[in-house]
Structures are given as structure tokens and as C-alpha cells.
Amino acid sequence: MNTAERFDLYLDHLSKGLGHADRHAGLRGYCTGLMLPLSRKSVEPMAARVDPMHASARHQALHHFVAKAEWSHEEMLRRVCQWVIPKMDCSQGGWWIIDDTGFPKKGRHSVGVARQYCGMLGKQDNCQVAVSISLASTQGSLPVAWQLYLPEDWAADAERRAKAGVPDEVRFATKTQIALERLRTLLAEGAPRHCVLADAGYGVDNAFRQALSDMGLLYAVGVTSAVVVWPPGVKPLPPEPYSGMGRPPVMPRRTPALQPMSVRALAMSLPSRAFQNVSWHEGTNETLSGRFAAVRVRHAGGNAGKARLRPEQWLLIEWPANDAEPSKYFLSTLPEETPINELVSVAHQRWRIERDYQDLKQDFGLGHYEGRGWRGFHHHAALSIAAYGFLMAERLVADKSVGSKKNFIARQVPALPENYIPRGSPARAAARGNLDHDTAPSTELSADRPTRPVSLLRPRKRKVTFVTQ
Structure with a gap:
């Protein structure tokens, strides 16, 4: 065939x-x-x-x-x-990758458009943002769930909702809430319980991480340098004894000698021998590697450290050799016996969703819808x-x-009519600067290009060619 x-x-x-x-x-x-x-x-x-x-x-x-x-x-x-x-062959590992992507869009009436951060532009601007979940293996990845994020002002505007056809059941939800709901739906339909990957925009939310654990899912998610943990070997005192009145205390007690600390402060306190060079991916021109340390910590709640004691988990720290401080932090519930090279490999599988977005936007018109x-x-x-x-x-x-x-x-596709200028082409588009x-x-394929889906049907005269490899 x-x-x-x-x-x-x-x-x-x-x-x-x-x-x-x-x-x-x-x-x-x-x-x-x-x-x-x-x-x-x-x-x-x-x-x-x-x-x-x-x-x-x-x-x-x-x-x-x-x-x-x-x-x-x-x-x-x-x-x-x-x-x-x-x-897909998930015998060597499978992952759920949660992320969101933005589409620059002007005006007030295109559904979900608001001034918010747009990763495509790298700044705040008018755009639409959609939350996605991809299923990934070592061979590739595929978005399996997709939903527009509806900002609060849109969710509360009945007139704009009606004109844009927003379903009545859709109410305001944060991006983490959307992702969790989509993930619960996938699991209810029998999807496998793979490890969840996400960047710090999701990982910094303690409720998000706890919800993943409550669903029985492991995770390896980015966090910011301000997240507070109990460092290795430091365990707070148990909560105050219950007095018999009100709710039982759950917050661990601290003393001057027993204090949580930010992951940045913990990283800066580690000796240089705690870090080692680890490779995680064979790139096109070179092997991707970095300098990492992994320690067992307990999350201490919000920035004030006021929350119940959590189980131990991995804190993975990425600190490039020539930088003044670490560049990335990850929290992971992968098993305690997981070697550091596997921790690094799993944490860096999230790059696959960036390739998804790149291919979908550049080759498959994901951001070209004008309605x-x-x-x-x-x-x-x-x-x-x-x-x-x-x-x-x-x-x-x-x-x-x-x-x-x-x-x-080859497949036959008729040629364009003579002098046809499609809407949105450079001949009709407004100036866009350098962006x-x-x-x-x-359509040129480099001989050393890495294996990936060749996502074009190429017209040659009056024919269009599927290209696969």
C-alpha cells in the first residue's frame, strides 16, 4: 500500500x-x-x-x-x-507533556483575545493562548488534548461569549486547572499513566503538583528559584499537639536551627563536588550535556514555608559551568533509586512539545485561522x-x-489560477516589520538534518508529492 x-x-x-x-x-x-x-x-x-x-x-x-x-x-x-x-514505541518511556502556546491576534471580538504573555512574541501583547497535552515517546510526540484559555474578562462577558459561540458550560479556569481537567478526561478514557512534564509556569503551582500525585502520576516539572524546601537531612518538628478544640494542627514546627530555604539558596550552598556533567540527548552536531546536581528534599509549602510536611522528592539543579548561578530547577517524584542521568533525561524530554508547536505553526498553519x-x-x-x-x-x-x-x-492537485493573490499574502498584508x-x-532538506516528520506536500508542476522517511 x-x-x-x-x-x-x-x-x-x-x-x-x-x-x-x-x-x-x-x-x-x-x-x-x-x-x-x-x-x-x-x-x-x-x-x-x-x-x-x-x-x-x-x-x-x-x-x-x-x-x-x-x-x-x-x-x-x-x-x-x-x-x-x-x-509509538513507549517501551523505553512515555511522558505526558503539558504546555501552552500563544497566537498574536488584534481586536476584542476574536474569542479569548486579551493582553497576556505570548511566548511566540516573548512579551505581553494581545493574543490567544491554548493549553495542550502531548503524549511523547523517544520517537516523537503528538498533541492529544487542546483547549483555548478563556481570560476572566472574556468568561464574564455574556455578549462577547454569545457572539463567539462559547459553550455555556465553559467557565473561567486557570491554565493549570484546564490541564488537569483534560488529563483527568484522558485517564478516564483509559490513557496510560505516564510521567508528567511541564515548565515552571505549571510546576510552581503546589496544588497542580499535588493533583498529579493524587491521580497516581509521577512528575518532573520546572520550578522557580523562589520555591521553598526543607534541605537534605533537615526535618521539622511535628505539629503542635492537638488541644481538642478546632482543627488539628498540620503545620510543621520550626526553630532557629530548623528552617526551610529557597531552592536557589540550597543550590548555592552545595559544594562543587555535588555537581557532575550529564549528557541527555544526541543533537545534530553535538551531544547535549550540562552540569547537574540532584538532592532529596521536601517541599515546604508557599514562600513562607507554612504548609504540612510533604514526602521527599528529587530537586534537580542545572548550573552551567560558566554561569554565576543555576539556570533551571526541577522537582520530581521519580523513585528515590532513579540515577541522575535518568532524572536529567526525563526532565529534558519537554523540548519535544516545542518541536510540535514549531512544526504545527510553520508547516501546518496552526496559527493561521482567521475566524x-x-x-x-x-x-x-x-x-x-x-x-x-x-x-x-x-x-x-x-x-x-x-x-x-x-x-x-504523487497526487493530482490543480494549479492556481493565473494572477491569483490569496488573502493574507505579502501582496495584501500590512507591514509586519522584521517579525x-x-x-x-x-523545501530543501539538509543531508545532516535529524530524523523528523517531513511535513509538506510538495507541488511539482501540477502534482503534489507526499514526502515521508
Whole structure:
């Protein structure tokens, strides 16, 4: 079976979750458009490329499919998982990676737009932010849950909610609460209980870490330097004896000699022999390594250290040799016997979600949706992930084939009409300065490029080519 035939089977599998048969053409057209090397993957340029002789009608059909049709984006992601996840080999480890990503957006009426931190811009600005959960293995990763973060002012604005089609059941929730709810849903559906990875934006929240432990999940999450712990070998006195009135005391007692300390202060107090060089990944040009120390600590609650005594866990400290102080801190509930090289390897698996976002935004138009509504935002994201999922599955299968070579299977796609200028192209776009995150990636593959899904359908004259490896 060739790639084109597998793509047809994949779309047939996904289409079974759409409900009505008249939506199948929309699925095929939209996914095909997302896999083309267009500079802008919003509805109009995709419609013109997929069906140039009937661009206006196809534009309307695709717009209705993504923005109006009542199919479930959650069911779409579930079916993508059913196709891709069985091809992943988690025998050497599996991880849940929690993160969020931003999409610059102007105006007040696009759903969820507010002035907030946007990682894509590296600063506060008007944007939308979505929380995602990816399932990762040593071979790759795939987003399996996705939800827009709705800021408080949006959640409380009934008029804007109604215009954007925000479901009545959606209320304000923090990003950590969204992530935990999505994770609980995945586990209730039978998902495996892998270790959870997240950056300090999530890991610094003690309630988030406790919720993961309550779900029976291990974690390795980033924290800030201000997090307070009881250092190794230091254990506070038990709480005051219960007087018989009110709630029993739970806060450990401290003395001048028994005090918690910030993880930064603890790191600075460690002798140099506590640190060692550890490698965690074979990069393209060099092996990635760093200087680390790992000690057993107990979290001491908030910055004031006022909370009940917690079980011991790992504090992993990354301190580059030439820096004045540590650069990263992680708390982990991996077993006490876990060697430091494994701690480092697990903590640094989170980079995979950054590759997911990069590929989805650059190659699959994740941030190109131009609509304002809740449904369209989630539908477009699910379809971008679906297109990405097919190429991920192809790469996973190819990796298992010894001596597999790149193959090229052609599919007919009509050429663009002469002089057609899609909306959002540079010919019509406003000036954007030096910032352009939506430029189509180069189609040249370097000979020393690392193994990864080649996420483009490349047109050659009047044909489009699947590229897999």
C-alpha cells in the first residue's frame, strides 16, 4: 500500500467521527490544504489551491466545515490518537507533556483575545493562548488534548461569549486547572499513566503538583528559584499537639536551627563536588550535556514555608559551568533509586512539545485561522493536528523499517489560477516589520538534518508529492 492509499484510509478513519457524510469532502479538502506549502493556510488560499476552478464555492464550503459544522474536535483528536499512538514505541518511556502556546491576534471580538504573555512574541501583547497535552515517546510526540484559555474578562462577558459561540458550560479556569481537567478526561478514557512534564509556569503551582500525585502520576516539572524546601537531612518538628478544640494542627514546627530555604539558596550552598556533567540527548552536531546536581528534599509549602510536611522528592539543579548561578530547577517524584542521568533525561524530554508547536505553526498553519469563534478555533487546531498526525505516523512506520528510503507518491492537485493573490499574502498584508513567524519553511532538506516528520506536500508542476522517511 502506498502513501496516497494510506492517506485515504486515514481520512476515512477520521471521517467516521464527523457525523454527516457531507462533511467528508470538507475534511479531505481542509487536510490537503494544510499539507500544502502555502505561505498562508487560512481558508481562502487553501480553497483556491485545492479547487482553483471553483475557488469561491470551495471557500464557502471549507469555511462552513471549519467554523459552523457541528462536529466534535475532541472526537477528531481521539481518532488521530487511535491511528498514531499504536505506532509509538513507549517501551523505553512515555511522558505526558503539558504546555501552552500563544497566537498574536488584534481586536476584542476574536474569542479569548486579551493582553497576556505570548511566548511566540516573548512579551505581553494581545493574543490567544491554548493549553495542550502531548503524549511523547523517544520517537516523537503528538498533541492529544487542546483547549483555548478563556481570560476572566472574556468568561464574564455574556455578549462577547454569545457572539463567539462559547459553550455555556465553559467557565473561567486557570491554565493549570484546564490541564488537569483534560488529563483527568484522558485517564478516564483509559490513557496510560505516564510521567508528567511541564515548565515552571505549571510546576510552581503546589496544588497542580499535588493533583498529579493524587491521580497516581509521577512528575518532573520546572520550578522557580523562589520555591521553598526543607534541605537534605533537615526535618521539622511535628505539629503542635492537638488541644481538642478546632482543627488539628498540620503545620510543621520550626526553630532557629530548623528552617526551610529557597531552592536557589540550597543550590548555592552545595559544594562543587555535588555537581557532575550529564549528557541527555544526541543533537545534530553535538551531544547535549550540562552540569547537574540532584538532592532529596521536601517541599515546604508557599514562600513562607507554612504548609504540612510533604514526602521527599528529587530537586534537580542545572548550573552551567560558566554561569554565576543555576539556570533551571526541577522537582520530581521519580523513585528515590532513579540515577541522575535518568532524572536529567526525563526532565529534558519537554523540548519535544516545542518541536510540535514549531512544526504545527510553520508547516501546518496552526496559527493561521482567521475566524473569531470558539468552534472554528478548536476545529482548525484539531485539523492541523490531524494533518501533522498523518505525517508523524508515516515517519514512525518508516523508522521501524530497516534501510527504508524516502519515497515519493504523487497526487493530482490543480494549479492556481493565473494572477491569483490569496488573502493574507505579502501582496495584501500590512507591514509586519522584521517579525514573520508564518513564512513557509524551506523545501530543501539538509543531508545532516535529524530524523523528523517531513511535513509538506510538495507541488511539482501540477502534482503534489507526499514526502515521508
